[in-house]
Amino acid sequence: MTTADAVRRRLGLGRLLPLGGAADGAWLAERAAQAVLRRVAAQVPGVAAGPLRLALADPGAAATPAVPPPPSALPPGPLRIEADFGVVAQEPLPATASTLRTALFAAAAQLLDLDVTQVDLRVTELLDTAPKPGAPAHPPEVRAVAPTDLAGTAASRAPGVAHLTATLGTPVHLAPDHVRVEVATASGHRPLEVVRAVREAVTAALADGRPVAVLITSVDS
Template identity: 55%
Template sequence: MTTSHSPQQADGWTAAVRQRLGLGRLLPLGGPADGAWIAERAAASVLRSAAAGPGAVLGRLRIGAADPDGPGRDTAGAGPETDAPPPGSHASPSHEAPPAPPSALASGPLRIEAEFSASADRPLPDTARTLRAALLSAASARLGLVVGEVDLRVTALLEDGAPDRVSVPADEVRAATADGAAADAAAGVPGVVALTRELGSAVHTGADHLRVEVATAGDHRALDVARAVRTAVAAAVEGHPPVAVLVTAVVARD
């Protein structure tokens, strides 16, 4: 049996695939019972902003699951350390853990891989240590990611007079209109800039859970906002179902 699709349908499907791939991996926030995830694109924008200091220009950056058998390491010269989980990453006692979004990474330590260009007038190990500390601090304090490994690689030296910092573009927000008790409750949580619709609707109703998509403010820790959204939505919906939260963007505020 064959089926035919109009050009409009094909274009819509292609756009949806590109939109989903643009989010990158869906990374766990906090611990297994926190029921929160963040798009790699959103997390990377925060990390890039934190790393935008003198002495280095961050290039390719990826975030994925850490090697369970490998210690944290820094190939650019900052020695391995054991990174403690961020504050507040314990399981939330309020609600049952919901299912993860489609293709999301399982809860567990993450690995940051980044390439950077470094200024030739600074010792490379010092630059690497500063960059590594900035990435780890932002991952924990601004997002709530549990990072077990950071792998940095120097790819070039900055020439004299070359800029050693770059501007970081703000996350784009594909906002959705709040409609219904769950959406209204999520939209009213401090730190929620907007509801979003990257994976479909802002509120996805599953057989036994809800999933809510939000963009959070850069001056609020993403994990804390996600926890508050879970609590507010579960309280507002009849039956108090498990609630998953996906942060698709982190928006800087002037």
């Protein structure tokens, strides 16, 4: 892979969102979260989902993670969803917005384990008719990588791991003061449960006391 290819793949992840609290040492790729949230938004009657972004709700109140974060990762703290959407003109706008906001809050908490405290919505288009159901949004494709070391093998066998990925260059990054593992989650497994299973498996396999950070690059909900 060329340097340019690596940069394009890294930028394609979007922001690396804090997953759980400061002690969890976990992050979720924004594009993985977007795929899930946009699918949920598209199921709200009368809504045509548009661009959706996630950011820290209050950057000044963010905490320091217990484990060194991946490059450019956001620090732990509550998140804000910003979403654009089109709406059927005949429907009461406040009611539709309220339904969409509730759906996004629920999906963030129940499907992604993200701490979202704000959902900011913006109507960008008034539609004459309800949008036709489109193809369901699938998790972004990430290249599966076979484990090549003790930590990678342990992580790949943890409950809820679909496979290892290597978007940041390698599925397992071994540093003197920590270990970082990159994975995709399997359907039916909540992200934080997978993170904790991966951490437990890698910690037991290495048995050297280094803290383990986990980056989830794809979620199959």
